[in-house]
Amino acid sequence: MKKVNYHTHTYRCGHANGNEEEMIQAAIEMGIEDLGMCGHVPLPHYRKHLIQSIPSIRGLRSLLGLIRAFIKNGPGMRMPYKQLEDHLDILRTCQKKYEDQIHIYKGFEAEGLEEYYNYYQTLLYEHKVDYLILGHHFHKHCIHNYYYGKEKMTKKDIYLYCNEVEKALETGLFSYLAHPDLFLIGYNRFDLDAQTVSRRICEKAKELNIPLEVNAGGMRRGVKKINNESIYLYPNTHFWKIASEVGNDVILGFDAHDPSDFNNAMYNQMMRFVNEHQLHVIDHFEFLQGNFEKYQAEYDIR
Numbered sequence: 001m002k003k004v005n006y007h008t009h010t011y012r013c014g015h016a017n018g019n020e021e022e023m024i025q026a027a028i029e030m031g032i033e034d035l036g037m038c039g040h041v042p043l044p045h046y047r048k049h050l051i052q053s054i055p056s057i058r059g060l061r062s063l064l065g066l067i068r069a070f071i072k073n074g075p076g077m078r079m080p081y082k083q084l085e086d087h088l089d090i091l092r093t094c095q096k097k098y099e100d101q102i103h104i105y106k107g108f109e110a111e112g113l114e115e116y117y118n119y120y121q122t123l124l125y126e127h128k129v130d131y132l133i134l135g136h137h138f139h140k141h142c143i144h145n146y147y148y149g150k151e152k153m154t155k156k157d158i159y160l161y162c163n164e165v166e167k168a169l170e171t172g173l174f175s176y177l178a179h180p181d182l183f184l185i186g187y188n189r190f191d192l193d194a195q196t197v198s199r200r201i202c203e204k205a206k207e208l209n210i211p212l213e214v215n216a217g218g219m220r221r222g223v224k225k226i227n228n229e230s231i232y233l234y235p236n237t238h239f240w241k242i243a244s245e246v247g248n249d250v251i252l253g254f255d256a257h258d259p260s261d262f263n264n265a266m267y268n269q270m271m272r273f274v275n276e277h278q279l280h281v282i283d284h285f286e287f288l289q290g291n292f293e294k295y296q297a298e299y300d301i302r
């Protein structure tokens, strides 16, 4: 099996280190053959979006986050929209420069926010990117109180996550589902509801033939004690036992935020996890291009 990674951030996301070329060189060094550059998708008309989110703000942390995002015209977690073309230009240059050493693909990790589906479709239709992955972090508006990785996730929150992920996968815009078990970080128990949500997500992905990602980001945080069990926050062992039963295709994602995240120790750790859970690992997948009849590729992105 080839070593591949389709989940690579750069400094442009605001919370990662390494520019495009540094990330690519680190991936080459550890022997990755196919590399997807995949930062959090920059959003156009972002201030308008933020203004619409004001009524949903709860708590000081969310308010401060919104003010910061408004000033920067892009929160800390995603590249400002005005950098998009620059980023893509650099990737095109690197594709040529390193073509003998690595295949580079252009992608973005995108939220399952309906108001952006036409925009995502435009990115794909105009071949600005080769693929999108669904990294569904927020219920809406990308503000802290709607973060699905927050502490104290409620039953209602995990079902919201489930419904939104199912809907998003059905659009055909997203080629795989990143860290599907993100919702378990703050849910902290694998009760009947967590089992139901996990099974629904796995079955929907299976039905649509969309791979699920075992994500190294949670492994880098180490093993945690949760309800007397020592497990990763994610990949969550209970979730992946269900994925194994359902028979999902599984792709490894370094979710690299620093050149040093590309290392064979992490690769081996991920391989150990997938082998222990008897998961069906793949090293390539189809780049889905969206449902053209449903989504209009005419979003005003200029």
Ligand SMILES: [Zn+2]
Pocket (backbone or CB within 6 Å): 109, 135, 137, 178, 179
């Ligand atoms: Zn993510």
Ligand SMILES: [Zn+2]
Pocket (backbone or CB within 6 Å): 007, 009, 109, 135, 255
């Ligand atoms: Zn990521």
